[in-house]
Each structure stands twice: as structure tokens, then as C-alpha cells.
Amino acid sequence: MTQQAAFNQGLIKFLQSSPSPAHAVTTMVAQLEEAGYQALNESEEWQLQPGQGYWIVRGGRSLVAFRLGNKPVAESGVRMMGAHTDSPCLKVKPKAELLRQGYLQLGVEVYGGVLMHPWFDRDLSLAGQVHFRNESGKLTSALLDVVKPIAIIPSLAIHLNREANKNSEINAQLHLPPVLGLDASDDASPSLVLREWLATWLRKAGHSVAEVVDYDLCFYDTQPPALVGLEQEFISSARLDNLLSCYTGLHALLAVDKLATNKPQAATSLLVCNDHEEVGSSSAIGAEGPFLESVLRRLSGDEQKYQRMMARSMLISCDNAHAIHPNYADKHDENHGPKINAGPVIKVNANQRYATNSETSALFSSFCDMAKVPYQHFVVRADMGCGSTIGPIAATKLGVRVVDVGAPQWSMHSIRETAGTKDAWYLGQALQAFISTWDGE
Numbered sequence: 001m002t003q004q005a006a007f008n009q010g011l012i013k014f015l016q017s018s019p020s021p022a023h024a025v026t027t028m029v030a031q032l033e034e035a036g037y038q039a040l041n042e043s044e045e046w047q048l049q050p051g052q053g054y055w056i057v058r059g060g061r062s063l064v065a066f067r068l069g070n071k072p073v074a075e076s077g078v079r080m081m082g083a084h085t086d087s088p089c090l091k092v093k094p095k096a097e098l099l100r101q102g103y104l105q106l107g108v109e110v111y112g113g114v115l116m117h118p119w120f121d122r123d124l125s126l127a128g129q130v131h132f133r134n135e136s137g138k139l140t141s142a143l144l145d146v147v148k149p150i151a152i153i154p155s156l157a158i159h160l161n162r163e164a165n166k167n168s169e170i171n172a173q174l175h176l177p178p179v180l181g182l183d184a185s186d187d188a189s190p191s192l193v194l195r196e197w198l199a200t201w202l203r204k205a206g207h208s209v210a211e212v213v214d215y216d217l218c219f220y221d222t223q224p225p226a227l228v229g230l231e232q233e234f235i236s237s238a239r240l241d242n243l244l245s246c247y248t249g250l251h252a253l254l255a256v257d258k259l260a261t262n263k264p265q266a267a268t269s270l271l272v273c274n275d276h277e278e279v280g281s282s283s284a285i286g287a288e289g290p291f292l293e294s295v296l297r298r299l300s301g302d303e304q305k306y307q308r309m310m311a312r313s314m315l316i317s318c319d320n321a322h323a324i325h326p327n328y329a330d331k332h333d334e335n336h337g338p339k340i341n342a343g344p345v346i347k348v349n350a351n352q353r354y355a356t357n358s359e360t361s362a363l364f365s366s367f368c369d370m371a372k373v374p375y376q377h378f379v380v381r382a383d384m385g386c387g388s389t390i391g392p393i394a395a396t397k398l399g400v401r402v403v404d405v406g407a408p409q410w411s412m413h414s415i416r417e418t419a420g421t422k423d424a425w426y427l428g429q430a431l432q433a434f435i436s437t438w439d440g441e
């Protein structure tokens, strides 16, 4: 198997083992531990050793990992990569049980900008965090992934809505609650009480559970990721936005470590993966919160050193980009329609919806040149609004140089997205060139 094929197999494995942001963070932590990184606790004093790798998790769903360089950070800066752990999805409401027409359903809340149509007629499962009281009365939590399909959102037959292919509005409150089964009880209370069902499930998984208190659970598609296309040139999966970037950033961080075993890196390299990007990033663990800044302040020492460090730092914010769609090509500017498998996309927006400027764009393209990988540009049509990402938020909070880039993909925010087999690899090569060679100037 080529290095690139092994990289893509790793991506597929990562996507499949990460049905929720908490699972994505847990998967990344396992890889960091395996690579010799150590856990840091935000509530404890840190004693950092040059050359050592560390990771910090906040809220179970956001992660910062860094390898401290041998040179003082004030003199070498930090080479940062950013991504987000969350994807638009349907989250289970706190009092979720519904009984309609003799069917058991769960009420859901729409998380982020979900493209709703593709959620119908999928074999859905449930994953996330569950908080429970154990047999000795202590409040604790565990990850849950039901794995098997336990729910479906059936679409309405075309015979009952002849206009379905022209306009079929989806009312999230009425039309999205997934069906879990038939209700067997003969009174008005549902036979499924979710918290009891979760407690039973967790006990079977070996946890000591007296009572489930709360949860953060999302539905997900059980169809595994797949290579698609005559030449298997596409990767089709849920959550490519933006687990593809989390995986690629982590892979780059660890790959440079491996290259550097005999010659430790002079400068510090860092990966931040935030939750809550899809809902605007304003939270204690989102990119607008203080997580990254507090880690950077702690690793710099004092204010003078922090400011000197930041002046020599840069963040490559990685989030997937919109590839041009052959059936809807007029949705792109004629000169800025990125193609799948033609390299990472530099995202530009004069109104600062992307943080890229001509300096950071030039730097990123030079990393691509150094890595011998192609790159492309994206600017939204002048008559359309532009999306955004963690780049402008990090730039505003930290005052650091930022470039917004990403692998091109189709169907962003669908339950099934499609990217290329070359682009994540290309992006990873450019990231490696950045963290192993950039001199902070």
C-alpha cells in the first residue's frame, strides 16, 4: 500500500470511530498517547519540557496538542494548525420521548446548518456523551456509540406529495423526529424511557450505572465511509467537514515528530481542534472562547514573551472548501471553482469572512510549492454571501497571522459528503512543510 493509500485508510478509520465530537477527541487523544504525548490538566501547574509533546482536552470535545520546540517560544513562535470537531447533526432533546400514531420517536434539535433532505431514509444510530450516577452515587460520564441502526426518518411517498421534487419544505419540529419502533404500551406513556434505555445499554457495556442524569447525543448515519469512483478517486462519508482536517492536522503534527526523532524541532508546533464551529464558535470550548489563548499564554511565560511569540506565529486554519459541482457550476465564480483532487484551496474573502490575506496566502502557497503539491483558490461569487470558519475568529482573538485553507468537497453539511483521495494528503504535505521549515518571518 502506498503512503497515500495508508493515509486515506487511516482517515476512513478515524471518520468511522468518530461519530460525535467527543469521540473524535478521544480518538485523537489515543493517537497522541501512542506517540508519547502527555496529558496536561488545566487545573494543575504545568512543568513543560522542551522536545516533549502535550495535549489538553476541554469539555471532552475540544483539544489542543503541541510539541514544545527546543528554542524558546518567544524567539521561534508557534506553528499552529486549526480545525473543528463538530458537524451539523440532529441532537436529542432533554425530554425526547414522543408517542405519535402508535410509534416511538425521539424529539430532535437541529445542530448547525444541517442540509435536511439527505437525512431521510437513512439507517441512523446514536452517539455522544452520557452523564450518570454510579452505584456509589458519584456523578460520572461515559461515551456512548450504539453502532447498530436503531432509527429512521421515513420520507413521505411521492404519491402523498406530488410537488416533492419541486418544493418540499421541511419543518424541523414536525418532520425530523426519527422513528425508533412501535409503542407497545397500552396507556398514554411511552414504553421507551430514553434514560432507562441508556442506563441498560451502559451497564451492558460494563459501566456501573445507578441512574442516567443527562446526555449530549446526536443521531448519525451507520453507512460506513467508502472509496467511490471508477478509479476510487472520491471518499464518501459523513463528517468530512471537518474531521478530514482534524485527522490531517494530527497526522502532520505526528509525522513531523517522526521525521525529527534524531533532530528535535527548534520551533513549537500546535494543533487546535474546537467544538461549536458549526454554531458560531461562541462557547467555553469554541474558537471564540479562551481555550487556545490560555494554552498559548501558559506556554509562553510572561506578557513580553507572549507578544514576541505571537508576532512570530501563524495559524493555518483548515476547514473544507466548496468544490465546483458539474451540475451546478454557475454557483461558483468562473475563475474560482476548486476541483476535487487538484489540491488544497486557499479561501479568500475581502470582507474578512476568511482571515487569509495576501501575505498568509503567499506563505501557504510557498509551503505547497515546497511540498510539491498543487493548490487552488476560492472566492465566492460577488453576488452571493460567503460562509466563514474559525480562521477570522482566531485572527481577531489572537492578533496572529492566519490563512484559511481546506480540502475541496461536495455536499457540505449533508449527512453524506464527498471529497477526493488526493486532497487531504496534499494538505497534509503542505502542513508538514509549514511546521518543519517555516522560520517565523
Ligand SMILES: [Zn+2]
Pocket (backbone or CB within 6 Å): 084, 241, 242, 277, 319, 320, 389
Ligand atoms: Zn467546517
